[in-house]
Amino acid sequence: MQHETMPNFLKKRAFLTPERTAVYFNDQTISFKELYEKSYETAGQLKSLGVKKDQYIGVILKNHFDTVVILFALQLMGVKAVILNNRLSKKELVWQVNDSKAAAVILENEFYEISQSVEVPVIKKEDLFAATLEIPEIQEEIHLNDVCTVMYTSGTTGYPKGVLHTYGNHWWSAVGSALNLGYTDRDRWLCSVPLFHISGYSILMKSVIYGMPIILHESFDANKAIGDIKSKHVTIMSVVGTMLFRMVEALEGSQLPNYFRCALLGGGPAPLPLLEVCKAKAVPVFQSYGMTETASQIVTLAPEYSITKLGSAGKPLFPSQIEIILENGGVAQANQAGEIIVKGPNVTMGYLNRPEVSKEKFNQGWFHTGDIGYMDEEGFLYVLDRRSDLIISGGENIYPAEIESVLLAHPDVADAGVTGFNDETWGQVPVAFIVPKKNAKVTEEELIQFCLVSLAKYKIPKSFYFTKELPRNASKKLLRRKLSELVHEGRIQK
Amino acid sequence: MQHETMPNFLKKRAFLTPERTAVYFNDQTISFKELYEKSYETAGQLKSLGVKKDQYIGVILKNHFDTVVILFALQLMGVKAVILNNRLSKKELVWQVNDSKAAAVILENEFYEISQSVEVPVIKKEDLFAATLEIPEIQEEIHLNDVCTVMYTSGTTGYPKGVLHTYGNHWWSAVGSALNLGYTDRDRWLCSVPLFHISGYSILMKSVIYGMPIILHESFDANKAIGDIKSKHVTIMSVVGTMLFRMVEALEGSQLPNYFRCALLGGGPAPLPLLEVCKAKAVPVFQSYGMTETASQIVTLAPEYSITKLGSAGKPLFPSQIEIILENGGVAQANQAGEIIVKGPNVTMGYLNRPEVSKEKFNQGWFHTGDIGYMDEEGFLYVLDRRSDLIISGGENIYPAEIESVLLAHPDVADAGVTGFNDETWGQVPVAFIVPKKNAKVTEEELIQFCLVSLAKYKIPKSFYFTKELPRNASKKLLRRKLSELVHEGRIQK
Numbered sequence: 012m013q014h015e016t017m018p019n020f021l022k023k024r025a026f027l028t029p030e031r032t033a034v035y036f037n038d039q040t041i042s043f044k045e046l047y048e049k050s051y052e053t054a055g056q057l058k059s060l061g062v063k064k065d066q067y068i069g070v071i072l073k074n075h076f077d078t079v080v081i082l083f084a085l086q087l088m089g090v091k092a093v094i095l096n097n098r099l100s101k102k103e104l105v106w107q108v109n110d111s112k113a114a115a116v117i118l119e120n121e122f123y124e125i126s127q128s129v130e131v132p133v134i135k136k137e138d139l140f141a142a143t144l145e146i147p148e149i150q151e152e153i154h155l156n157d158v159c160t161v162m163y164t165s166g167t168t169g170y171p172k173g174v175l176h177t178y179g180n181h182w183w184s185a186v187g188s189a190l191n192l193g194y195t196d197r198d199r200w201l202c203s204v205p206l207f208h209i210s211g212y213s214i215l216m217k218s219v220i221y222g223m224p225i226i227l228h229e230s231f232d233a234n235k236a237i238g239d240i241k242s243k244h245v246t247i248m249s250v251v252g253t254m255l256f257r258m259v260e261a262l263e264g265s266q267l268p269n270y271f272r273c274a275l276l277g278g279g280p281a282p283l284p285l286l287e288v289c290k291a292k293a294v295p296v297f298q299s300y301g302m303t304e305t306a307s308q309i310v311t312l313a314p315e316y317s318i319t320k321l322g323s324a325g326k327p328l329f330p331s332q333i334e335i336i337l338e339n340g341g342v343a344q345a346n347q348a349g350e351i352i353v354k355g356p357n358v359t360m361g362y363l364n365r366p367e368v369s370k371e372k373f374n375q376g377w378f379h380t381g382d383i384g385y386m387d388e389e390g391f392l393y394v395l396d397r398r399s400d401l402i403i404s405g406g407e408n409i410y411p412a413e414i415e416s417v418l419l420a421h422p423d424v425a426d427a428g429v430t431g432f433n434d435e436t437w438g439q440v441p442v443a444f445i446v447p448k449k450n451a452k453v454t455e456e457e458l459i460q461f462c463l464v465s466l467a468k469y470k471i472p473k474s475f476y477f478t479k480e481l482p483r484n485a486s487k488k489l490l491r492r493k494l495s496e497l498v499h500e501g502r503i504q505k
Numbered sequence: 506m507q508h509e510t511m512p513n514f515l516k517k518r519a520f521l522t523p524e525r526t527a528v529y530f531n532d533q534t535i536s537f538k539e540l541y542e543k544s545y546e547t548a549g550q551l552k553s554l555g556v557k558k559d560q561y562i563g564v565i566l567k568n569h570f571d572t573v574v575i576l577f578a579l580q581l582m583g584v585k586a587v588i589l590n591n592r593l594s595k596k597e598l599v600w601q602v603n604d605s606k607a608a609a610v611i612l613e614n615e616f617y618e619i620s621q622s623v624e625v626p627v628i629k630k631e632d633l634f635a636a637t638l639e640i641p642e643i644q645e646e647i648h649l650n651d652v653c654t655v656m657y658t659s660g661t662t663g664y665p666k667g668v669l670h671t672y673g674n675h676w677w678s679a680v681g682s683a684l685n686l687g688y689t690d691r692d693r694w695l696c697s698v699p700l701f702h703i704s705g706y707s708i709l710m711k712s713v714i715y716g717m718p719i720i721l722h723e724s725f726d727a728n729k730a731i732g733d734i735k736s737k738h739v740t741i742m743s744v745v746g747t748m749l750f751r752m753v754e755a756l757e758g759s760q761l762p763n764y765f766r767c768a769l770l771g772g773g774p775a776p777l778p779l780l781e782v783c784k785a786k787a788v789p790v791f792q793s794y795g796m797t798e799t800a801s802q803i804v805t806l807a808p809e810y811s812i813t814k815l816g817s818a819g820k821p822l823f824p825s826q827i828e829i830i831l832e833n834g835g836v837a838q839a840n841q842a843g844e845i846i847v848k849g850p851n852v853t854m855g856y857l858n859r860p861e862v863s864k865e866k867f868n869q870g871w872f873h874t875g876d877i878g879y880m881d882e883e884g885f886l887y888v889l890d891r892r893s894d895l896i897i898s899g900g901e902n903i904y905p906a907e908i909e910s911v912l913l914a915h916p917d918v919a920d921a922g923v924t925g926f927n928d929e930t931w932g933q934v935p936v937a938f939i940v941p942k943k944n945a946k947v948t949e950e951e952l953i954q955f956c957l958v959s960l961a962k963y964k965i966p967k968s969f970y971f972t973k974e975l976p977r978n979a980s981k982k983l984l985r986r987k988l989s990e991l992v993h994e995g996r997i998q999k
Contacts, residue, residue, distance in 0.1 A: 016870065017824050017850070026884055027820055186680050190715060195687040220823065221684060326521055329714065330511050356511070376510065390520055 015155045017182070021047055021083045022149065024219040032224040035243055036076040043222070046083065053084035054147035056139055061132070062115060064089040064148065067161065067363075069108045069116035071095045071125070074206050074229045077136060079215060081117060082206070086159065089150040093161040093173065093363075094207045098407070099467045101125050103171075107163050111173050111363055155179030161363050162209060164303040165410035173363030174303045176209075181216040183356035184306040187328035188213075191311055192247065192273055192297070194221050201248040203228035203236055204406065210249050210277055213307035233261035240271050247271075251278035251406030252285065252438045255296065259288045266293045273297050277308060278403045279438060280322045280394070290318075300324035300394055304359045304378060309333070310392050323391040324384075331355030333392060334377065335385055348385040348395055352377040400491040402431035402439045407469050409441050411491055414472065417465045418443060421458065423451035428481045429472060430494040443472035444481060444494050444503065478503050509649045511676070515541055515577050516643065518713040526718040529737055530570040537716070540577065547578035548641035550633055555626070556609060558583040558642065561655065561857075563602045563610035565589045565619070568700050568723045571630060573709060575611060576700070580653065583644040587655040587667065587857075588701045592901070593961045595619050597665075601657050605667050605857055649673030655857050656703060658797040658902065665907075667857030668797045670703075675710040677850035678800040681822035682707075685805055686741065686767055686791070688715050695742040697722035697730055698900065704743050704771055707801035727755035734765050741765075745772035745900030746779065746932045749790065753782045760787045767791050771802060772897045773932060774816045774888070784812075794818035794888055798872060800851045803827070804886050817885040818878075825849030827886060828871065829879055842879040842889055846871040894985040896925030896933045901963050903935050905985055908966065911959045912937060915952065917945035922975045923966060924988040937966035938975055938988050938997065970997050 017023075024033075025047035033046040041049070062068060068085060070092050072078040085092045093111040095104055097119075105128040108116055115132040117139060118125070126133035153159075159178045163171040202214040202225050218225045226243050228235060231254050239245055248271075250258070255274060274289070276298045281289075289296050296317055299308035310333060312325030327333045332354045335343035343349040354377045361369025372379050383396040402409040411429035418427035426446035431439035447453050455475040462471050482493035497503040511517075518527075519541035527540040535543070556562060562579060564586050566572040579586045587605040589598055591613075599622040602610055609626040611633060612619070620627035647653075653672045657665040696708040696719050712719045720733050725748050733739055742765075744752070749768060768783070770792045775783075783790050790811055793802035804827060806819030821827045826848045829837035837843040848871045855863025866873050877890040896903040905923035912921035920940035925933035941947050949969040956965050976987035991997040 015850075016848075018826055023823060027823065186684075189683065189688070190680075193687075193689040194683070195689055329517060329521065332512055354510075356509075 015179075016152045017155065017178075019087065019150050019153055020178070020182075020216070020219045021050060021086060022151070024222055028222045031222055033218060034076060034079055035224060035226045035239075036079075039076050041076070043219070046080070049080050050083035050087055051147065051149065052144060053080050053139065054087045054149065055144045056142040057084055057088060057090070058147045059143040059145040060115075060134055060139065062088065062090060064150070065091070066114040067091045067093050067111055069093045069095055069111060069113040069118075069131075070207075071097050071104060071116060071118035071122045072136065072206070073097055073119060074202070074211070074227060076227065077140070078206055079227065081136070081139070082212070082215065083219075086153075087149050088147060089153075089157070091158045091161060093163075094212065095163065096205070096207050096467070097122065098205075098469060100463070100465055101128070102465045103467060105129055107171060107173070110163075110171070111161060153178045155182060156360075160212060162207070162212075162303050164408065165413050170413070172365050172368060174359050175361055175363055176306055176359060180306040180357050180359060181213065182220065183330055184213055184308075185217045185220040187330045187355075187357060188217065188308065188311075189221060190329045192275075194223070196222070197244070197270070198246045199224045199226060199244055201226045201228070201236060201239060201243075201245040203231040203254070204249050204251070208406075209301075209303050209307050210406070214249060231257075233257040237261055237267070241268055245271060247273040247275065249275045249277065251403075252276065252281050253405045253436060255281065255289065255294070256285055256436075259285070259292050259294060262292050262294075269293060271295075275299060275308065275311075277301060278406045280324065281317075283318075283321055286317050286321070298324055300392060302380065302382075304380070305331075305353060305355075306357045306359070309353055309355065309357060312391070316391070320387075320391050323387070323393050325392065326390055327353075327355070327392075328357075331357060333386075343385065345388045346385055348383055351380045351382045351384045351392070351394065353380060354378065400430060402429075402441050404431070404434070404439050404441065404469055405437045407467075409470050411441065414441055414443065414462070414466065414470055415489075417462055418445065418458065420465075421453065421461050423448050423453040424458075425449070425451075426481050428489050428491060428494050430491045432474070432495060434473075440473040441470060442474045442476070442494075444476045444478055446478060446481060474505060476503050476505055509673075510646045511649065511672075513581065513644050513647055514672070514676075514710070514713045515544060515580060516645070518716055522716045525716055527712060528570060528573055529718060529720045529733075530573075533570050535570070537713070540574070543574045544577035544581055545641065545643065546638060547574050547633070548581045548643065549638045550636040551578055551582060551584070552641045553637040553639040554609075554628055554633065556582065556584060558644070559585070560608040561585045561587050561605055563587045563589055563605060563607040563612075563625075564701075565591050565598060565610060565612035565616045566630065566700070567591055567613060568696070568705070568721060570721065571634070572700055573721065575630070575633070576706070576709065577713075580647075581643050582641060583647075583651070585652045585655060587657075588706065589657065590699070590701050590961070591616065592699075592963060594957070594959055595622070596959045597961060599623055601665060601667070604665070605655060647672045649676060650854075654706060656701070656706075656797050664910075666859050666862060668853050669855055669857055670800055670853060674800040674851050674853060675707065676714065677824055678707055678802075679711045679714040681824045681849075681851060682711065682802065682805075683715060684823045686769075688717070690716070691738070691764070692740045693718045693720060693738055695720045695722070695730060695733060695737075695739040697725040697748070698743050698745070702900075703795075703797050703801050704900070708743060725751075727751040731755055731761070734761055739765060741767040741769065743769045743771065745897075746770065746775055747899045747930060749775065749783065749788070750779055750930075753779070753786050753788060756786050756788075763787060765789075769793060769802065769805075771795060772900045774818065775811075777812075777815055780811050780815070792818055794886060796874065796876075798853045798874070799825075799847060799849075800853070803847055803849065803851060806885070810885070814881075814885050817881070817887050819886065820884055821847075821849070821886075822851075825851060827880075837879065839882045840879055842877055845874045845876045845878045845886070845888070847874060848872065894924060896923075896935050898925070898928070898933050898935065898963055899931045901961075903964050905935065908935060908937065908956070908960065908964055909983075911956055912939065912952065914959075915947065915955050917942050917947040918952075919943070919945075920975050922983050922985060922988050924985045926968070926989065928967075934967040935964060936968045936970070936988075938970045938972055940972060940975060968999065970999055972997050 029044035295314040300310040301308035523538035789808040794804040795802035829843040
């Protein structure tokens with residue numbers, strides 16, 4: 012169908028508004044025309060290094076102007092980018108590269124050590140930019156059903172799966188967001204969330220689709236964010252609770268300028284005291300609900316409801332739908348909790364090389380999130396529990412099962428359970444419960460070191476509780492929520 | 506594909522922003538929730554009158570609040586609306602109703618006389634609103650490839666063809682426009698163009714898709730338009746040249762308020778003096794190029810280019826593409842004239858019950874407009890000639906071939922040619938050239954009366970030239986452009 016093809020996003024944008032600024036990065040400023048030319052050049056270099064259309068290519072890069080160029084070069088060539096989380100451990104990265112069957116990996120120098128452990132060519136960023144220039148074949152048109160990116164997410168089963176994002180998923184996400192938040196040619200979006208997350212990558216896509224300048228930061232720094240909001244006329248910023256908290260702290264007595272119109276909050280609802288401070292400091296908070304599988308937010312709450320609908324994530328974006336279903340498959344009534352299922356053109360078609368899991372998660376176009384929630388009489392969504400005890404720590408998703416399987420591999424551990432504890436700084440942090448093997452002696456420090464071999468730092472449990480038994484149900488399923496209750500009741504101690 | 510289904514537009518909008526105003530019409534104001542409820546009720550009445558999903562239903566209605574309700578009721582039911590131009594003659598309307606194979610016609614009382622000439626049930630608006638209420642079956646989801654509306658356009662061959670608009674065409678048109686013009690929740694669009702034209706209907710669709718109030722006028726009145734821009738905070742208005750001209754005249758010494766940010770101009774480029782007056786009076790003009798087949802504008806020129814790119818229609822909207830092709834099928838160079846071909850998700854899939862014409866007009870997804878133009882080095886489009894000597898008079902399309910075939914049916918006319926003359930008020934007006942039959946005497950007045958039986962008033966030639974021969978090429982094709990030259994050269998006189 013004609014609905015399915017569109018001009019190449021970056022090329023079209025460079026044609027429409029060539030002189031408009033695309034990216035501010037530290038002292039660098041680049042227009043859409045220049046970004047296109049630089050990405051075109053890089054595509055030519057990728058070609059000379061053997062990278063071809065339709066390949067999956069791993070990418071381990073930090074937030075940087077060069078990363079923007081490389082990601083768009085891959086789009087220009089019709090290459091599918093497997094964008095990996097650069098905070099992962101070497102072991103995790105190697106696993107994901109292998110799982111994706113990527114034909115090659117592009118990375119920053121500091122991640123080069125993974126090259127010893129993967130069997131595919133590894134291209135250092137510096138070598139890429141120094142490579143011979145060839146004339147690349149540019150995809151003049153893109154097909155909305157073609158895969159654009161892959162991002163890994165762990166999900167219920169503990170091992171990560173690559174979420175497929177088509178150009179259409181990114182396009183519809185950007186459009187759904189524009190229809191909700193509005194868009195004017197005075198908008199500028201601050202991106203201090205990682206480009207390897209959908210939260211960051213989706214800002215890149217909005218930039219070319221809207222023709223909107225973005226301000227890219229290497230990482231989040233509250234004072235730098237506030238400074239750029241003021242000096243670079245930032246109107247919108249993507250945040251998680253921790254970031255928002257630090258920003259309102261850093262504001263001290265001052266306020267944000269009134270052109271700053273949206274702090275788009277992901278990663279769980281903000282607590283009332285934070286919302287009240289935000290209100291006092293003129294930080295309009297749009298709470299939202301989304302996941303990698305929905306190509307960024309699918310449900311958003313406008314600031315005028317943030318107090319009256321406290322704790323709600325809002326209503327689904329125009330092109331998208333949500334439903335709450337009960338265990339028997341029926342649709343829930345208002346205020347009745349059940350599994351959140353979602354549908355829409357922004358929702359993934361499934362997982363890379365996992366047809367069975369993809370099939371299992373979809374039913375007649377509806378994606379089963381595994382998250383639990385309800386809708387009130389007016390259709391506002393309240394998320395009660397992220398899927399399978401998902402821990403969200405400073406905006407990063409942490410799956411207990413993944414940490415548990417590492418802990419269980421330790422020779423002195425008989426059983427292990429992980430759950431999230433509330434934390435003032437990070438929202439939540441992972442906490443481990445360990446049943447040592449009979450007569451074995453194992454220390455917290457030893458387990459931390461053991462975990463660091465396999466897991467990203469942010470996944471390492473912040474506390475360890477040693478106990479004789481873990482709460483399990485009749486079918487031996489670990490009852491993770493019981494773990495924190497046992498601590499609160501004083502039945503397990505450190 | 507999942508990309509292809511979406512929630513019902515009006516129902517979703519009423520769910521998202523129930524209290525927001527949808528339509529201002531004279532003293533009436535209605536919210537999206539109320540509009541949904543009223544349309545739902547009307548859908549129930551249509552059901553009780555036998556109207557069913559997937560039928561084509563003719564609609565002959567004027568710009569009115571009721572028309573908005575009826576058009577949305579048809580969408581709710583999944584009925585395809587054949588929206589007819591109420592300025593057409595009875596004969597033309599009957600022809601189009603029959604051609605569309607519509608199952609019924611909904612009309613205002615004043616058009617009721619066509620009921621004698623069509624074989625399908627005719628439903629008066631008053632009878633519809635007085636009908637029994639049944640519980641309608643609402644289309645909870647729409648499919649972007651489903652036909653939503655049909656609008657007749659004459660085109661090259663002289664007889665009108667029904668252009669099919671899918672929900673997707675309307676959706677993408679609205680989205681492409683929002684990405685170009687921007688959209689904020691302070692926007693309000695004044696609709697004083699006919700709802701039976703794509704220019705008006707597309708404003709309705711934008712209203713529900715954006716959640717934007719529209720101000721609906723029964724017809725264009727410069728003072729009423731200016732008054733509502735000031736009192737109802739209108740930010741955008743669709744105009745044709747004549748309207749713009751009258752508005753700047755009516756403004757006299759005053760200016761429009763500075764929140765008025767866009768006069769979206771269709772129906773051919775504005776002349777320089779008009780643009781200069783607009784600039785002086787703070788009327789930002791966005792020139793555009795589009796046609797029924799592209800579901801409203803496909804190319805737009807931002808005001809900052811209106812003088813430097815004088816006469817240009819601008820660049821294609823983000824999701825759309827244009828090319829200029831030569832007679833040999835090759836792609837034109839910059840500044841080289843050729844046929845304008847267009848592609849994009851807003852472009853029609855073809856004509857109702859005319860598979861052969863539809864096929865002929867498309868080539869690998871590109872629609873051949875028949876219009877002639879060129880693009881400059883920067884890709885700005887200049888339209889030189891509308892297809893087949895199309896005459897655009899006060900925003901209405903007039904096809905010479907259609908008028909010629911009526912004139913040729915007169916017993917005393919041996920040959921007839923029609924072309925457009927420039928006109929200060931209307932932009933262009935149709936003018937006829939008549940070769941009377943040997944020894945026959947026929948007068949201008951007689952031909953006007955004869956035309957009025959078959960043609961809408963705006964199509965009646967404003968002047969008649971009587972001559973002995975019409976300029977034709979070797980294959981006897983009428984050279985319409987020669988007609989005006991002959992007058993200018995004084996070789997034909999009235």
